[in-house]
Amino acid sequence: RTSLGPNVTKCQASFSDADAPVNCCAGVPSFTEEELLATAVDFKFPEFNSSNIRVRRPVHTIKDQDYIARYRRATEYLKNLPLNHPHNFARQANMHCMYCTGAYDQVNYDMVLKIHRTRLFFPWHRAYLYFHERILAKVMGEEDDNFAVPYWNWDVPEGMYMPEMFMEGSLYHFNREETHFPPLVTQNDFYRTDNNLTSEERVEANLALMYVQMVSGARSTELFMGCPVKPGPAGWCMGLGTLEMYPHNSIHSWTGKLANPEREDMGAFYSAARDPLFYSHHANIDRLWDVWRDLYDYKLEWDDPDWFESFFYFYDENMQLVRVKVSDMLDRTKLGYRYVESPTPWLNHRP
Numbered sequence: 293r294t295s296l297g298p299n300v301t302k303c304q305a306s307f308s309d310a311d312a313p314v315n316c317c318a319g320v321p322s323f324t325e326e327e328l329l330a331t332a333v334d335f336k337f338p339e340f341n342s343s344n345i346r347v348r349r350p351v352h353t354i355k356d357q358d359y360i361a362r363y364r365r366a367t368e369y370l371k372n373l374p375l376n377h378p379h380n381f382a383r384q385a386n387m388h389c390m391y392c393t394g395a396y397d398q399v400n401y402d403m404v405l406k407i408h409r410t411r412l413f414f415p416w417h418r419a420y421l422y423f424h425e426r427i428l429a430k431v432m433g434e435e436d437d438n439f440a441v442p443y444w445n446w447d448v449p450e451g452m453y454m455p456e457m458f459m460e461g462s463l464y465h466f467n468r469e470e471t472h473f474p475p476l477v478t479q480n481d482f483y484r485t486d487n488n489l490t491s492e493e494r495v496e497a498n499l500a501l502m503y504v505q506m507v508s509g510a511r512s513t514e515l516f517m518g519c520p521v522k523p524g525p526a527g528w529c530m531g532l533g534t535l536e537m538y539p540h541n542s543i544h545s546w547t548g549k550l551a552n553p554e555r556e557d558m559g560a561f562y563s564a565a566r567d568p569l570f571y572s573h574h575a576n577i578d579r580l581w582d583v584w585r586d587l588y589d590y591k592l593e594w595d596d597p598d599w600f601e602s603f604f605y606f607y608d609e610n611m612q613l614v615r616v617k618v619s620d621m622l623d624r625t626k627l628g629y630r631y632v633e634s635p636t637p638w639l640n641h642r643p
């Protein structure tokens with residue numbers, strides 16, 4: 293039997309959520325089956341110890357100007373690489389586009405692969421962020437080898453703003469909604485609440501929403517993680533988990549520019565990762581996966597080979613093409629990074 297994964301021998305034209313043609317394939321090489329076999333290696337867990345583990349911190353607590361300057365310089369550097377360089381910033385964004393819009397078919401099936409709105413959502417983004425972080429660290433040089441991306445802590449009141457760090461230099465992005473710039477409080481349920489809440493009411497609404505998405509609405513694996521997609525037409529499904537819907541999707545839309553047809557860039561899958569803030573947003577999503585596991589004392593969501601063997605391809609920091617399986621991404625403690633713990637004020641905000 294075949295596992296669920298992309299047929300990377302052909303990157304094809306694909307479409308946005310609003311059915312506009314998008315082209316994510318620019319700069320992407322195409323492989324024959326043989327070339328792919330000869331090129332790609334299987335993922336290996338990194339070696340690390342307590343002194344060089346990467347520590348992801350809440351972005352609003354970071355005052356270290358040196359860290360901010362280095363992060364900006366490294367991002368600038370990636371933006372200036374040629375588009376056919378696997379580390380080029382736009383090309384990394386296009387990789388998100390490819391896996392979101394169906395630029396790849398599934399291996400052995402005449403149907404597209406999409407990683408949103410299913411249980412591939414958490415592991416795919418974990419891997420994507422993992423490699424982005426390692427590429428940034430590599431660019432910064434040896435003394436910064438333990439560089440870690442910050443997380444946008446929009447689930448605590450102090451973090452419910454577009455982060456200052458991303459409002460300048462190469463971390464700034466022009467295609468954002470300016471009326472949502474700080475000090476406006478994030479609207480974590482962008483599609484539901486009315487717009488006339490005061491800041492205090494907005495904070496309360498955000499906390500109550502978190503309670504529903506993480507606790508009362510997320511009591512089963514499928515509710516939280518999304519539907520259990522499997523290979524081929526028989527395994528197709530679409531059903532997104534609570535956190536992916538809100539605040540994940542809504543923070544995307546809230547950040548993107550309202551005047552653009554699909555609230556680009558953050559508001560549309562094909563363009564979202566062009567905004568550097570994407571990575572910080574997803575660091576928080578990644579962190580909350582572990583928080584949810586702890587709340588329910590889950591170790592593993594499914595004991596299912598179809599899930600474990602699902603796979604993707606990424607370029608690592610040495611430009612090596614790596615084949616990553618979902619099973620590689622299920623234990624964060626093996627991946628060489630950790631999160632500075634955040635308070636969970638939403639736990640006592642049952643609506």
Ligand code: C2O
Nearest residue numbers: 388392540544564
């Ligand atoms: Cu792949 Cu936040 O979307």
